[in-house]
Amino acid sequence: MTGLVIALVIIMLLGIGGAIGWLFLSKEHNEARNLSLDGVDFSRLKDGTYIGEYEGGMYKWRANKAKVVISSGKVIDIELLSSSDPGAKNTDQIALYDRVIDAQSLEVDAISGATLTSKAYLKAVESALEQAKK
Amino acid sequence: MNQTAPAQSIIYGMGTVISSKVFGEQAKEALKAAEEEVVRLEGLLSRFLPESEISRINNSAGICYEKISSETYEVLLRADEYSKCCPGCFDVTVAPLIDLWRNARGTAKPPDKSVIKRILSQVDYTNLIINPCEKAVYLKSTGQFLDLGGIGKGFAADLILKVFKKYEVSSAFTNFGGNVAAIGTKPDGSPWRIGIQHPRNENSIIGIVAIVNQSVVTSGDYQQYFIGNNNKRYHHILNPSTGYPSESGLVSATIIADSSVAADALSTILFIAGMNKGIELLKSFPETEAILIDKDLQVYITQGLKECFQTVERVKINILDPII
Numbered sequence: 001m002t003g004l005v006i007a008l009v010i011i012m013l014l015g016i017g018g019a020i021g022w023l024f025l026s027k028e029h030n031e032a033r034n035l036s037l038d039g040v041d042f043s044r045l046k047d048g049t050y051i052g053e054y055e056g057g058m059y060k061w062r063a064n065k066a067k068v069v070i071s072s073g074k075v076i077d078i079e080l081l082s083s084s085d086p087g088a089k090n091t092d093q094i095a096l097y098d099r100v101i102d103a104q105s106l107e108v109d110a111i112s113g114a115t116l117t118s119k120a121y122l123k124a125v126e127s128a129l130e131q132a133k134k
Numbered sequence: 135m136n137q138t139a140p141a142q143s144i145i146y147g148m149g150t151v152i153s154s155k156v157f158g159e160q161a162k163e164a165l166k167a168a169e170e171e172v173v174r175l176e177g178l179l180s181r182f183l184p185e186s187e188i189s190r191i192n193n194s195a196g197i198c199y200e201k202i203s204s205e206t207y208e209v210l211l212r213a214d215e216y217s218k219c220c221p222g223c224f225d226v227t228v229a230p231l232i233d234l235w236r237n238a239r240g241t242a243k244p245p246d247k248s249v250i251k252r253i254l255s256q257v258d259y260t261n262l263i264i265n266p267c268e269k270a271v272y273l274k275s276t277g278q279f280l281d282l283g284g285i286g287k288g289f290a291a292d293l294i295l296k297v298f299k300k301y302e303v304s305s306a307f308t309n310f311g312g313n314v315a316a317i318g319t320k321p322d323g324s325p326w327r328i329g330i331q332h333p334r335n336e337n338s339i340i341g342i343v344a345i346v347n348q349s350v351v352t353s354g355d356y357q358q359y360f361i362g363n364n365n366k367r368y369h370h371i372l373n374p375s376t377g378y379p380s381e382s383g384l385v386s387a388t389i390i391a392d393s394s395v396a397a398d399a400l401s402t403i404l405f406i407a408g409m410n411k412g413i414e415l416l417k418s419f420p421e422t423e424a425i426l427i428d429k430d431l432q433v434y435i436t437q438g439l440k441e442c443f444q445t446v447e448r449v450k451i452n453i454l455d456p457i458i
Contacts, residue, residue, distance in 0.1 A: 072324070072325065072344060072441070072442070107327065108327045108328060108329035108339065109155070109307060109326045109327050109328060110153070110307055110309040110314045110326070110328055110329070111309070111312070111314075111328070111329040111330070111331055111339055112309075112312055112313070112314045112328050112329065112330055112331065112343075112350040112352045112388060113312045113330060113331035113351070113352025113353070113354050113386065113388065114312050114329075114331045
């Protein structure tokens with residue numbers, strides 16, 4: 001009987017511990033999920049090498065440090081310098097960082113050789129007409 | 135420099151869409167003046183306006199000289215220069231051939247060989263006689279006529295920038311139907327970033343070139359074309375020596391040069407000349423860079439673009455040997 005009570009107490013304690021743990025975990029997850037990226041104006045970047053740091057949320061689980069190289073006004077390289085996640089390797093981040101480089105690289109002032117019928121032009125004309133409406 | 139919001143405009147003129155962005159205190163006035171300049175130039179250079187100077191020359195073909203304005207004279211002189219230095223790749227009298235193929239587009243069938251041969255005999259720039267003293271020109275044969283397709287937009291873009299400069303603009307660009315020409319840098323000092331149209335994917339670009347005080351013009355086989363029964367692509371850039379759409383192995387040729395008239399003419403010329411002959415021709419034009427794309431969508435750039443060209447989506451860049 002005593003054994004059963006002890007077992008129950010242990011199970012209860014584990015359960016409470018798990019629930020409390022989960023509570024903290026989900027708080028942290030939520031925080032990470034709701035992390036807002038404010039957007040960068042890629043047209044206004046000064047050349048240089050910059051180190052960026054994120055403190056990693058309430059438990060510092062996602063702390064990491066990245067190096068960003070800007071040349072001729074554009075991001076040409078991003079490297080993960082350190083991470084509190086022992087599983088993170090620089091290679092894991094490459095795909096993600098490449099997407100950042102690609103996204104900014106698509107920002108252009110004008111397109112050479114675009115056809116007269118190309119949708120881009122039609123869009124531009126459309127937006128001009130929209131403005132003309134006001 | 136005034137760093138306030140730029141003035142922008144999109145207008146339709148010279149058969150194309152012209153969008154411009156201008157920074158400066160007098161940006162709005164500059165744009166307005168540029169719009170008037172487009173109308174004025176179209177009035178001189180369009181062969182589709184019966185009162186234009188080009189129409190006048192065409193109507194007097196085989197009959198008499200026509201006195202022309204300094205602008206028309208200048209553009210014809212430049213066209214003549216390019217015809218001479220790149221024989222077989224550029225001809226300002228190619229208009230009858232253009233019309234023949236334009237009609238063919240409607241039926242999606244290439245014109246008859248015999249018809250092409252007959253029309254081709256009318257294409258000959260040496261029949262355009264220019265009298266520099268009188269600023270008058272004469273087309274020798276009846277049935278010949280001029281078209282400024284491969285040079286007019288670039289010429290006009292240069293004049294638009296000239297108008298901007300009159301209004302003390304030191305940062306601007308105009309995109310003259312795909313011919314891009316820029317003054318200076320962006321107000322923050324960074325170069326203008328000009329996308330190069332992807333030759334096979336209408337909604338994307340294949341690369342980006344950074345320019346300062348330069349013009350970028352691309353000629354490609356992806357505009358105004360039809361696919362024939364044989365699955366062949368009949369596009370709008372005609373080889374004036376064969377009478378057929380150019381088949382040089384290139385699907386796109388971009389020129390980056392100090393003037394837009396040079397970039398316009400040379401992009402057409404290189405597209406027709408092809409990779410090897412084109413690079414050879416470039417030797418006569420210092421400070422001129424090229425981006426050439428072949429049928430397999432391989433991208434080749436000249437040495438001078440190494441630092442200012444990037445492709446998107448990991449397209450490989452091949453750097454051409456130095457031009458000596």
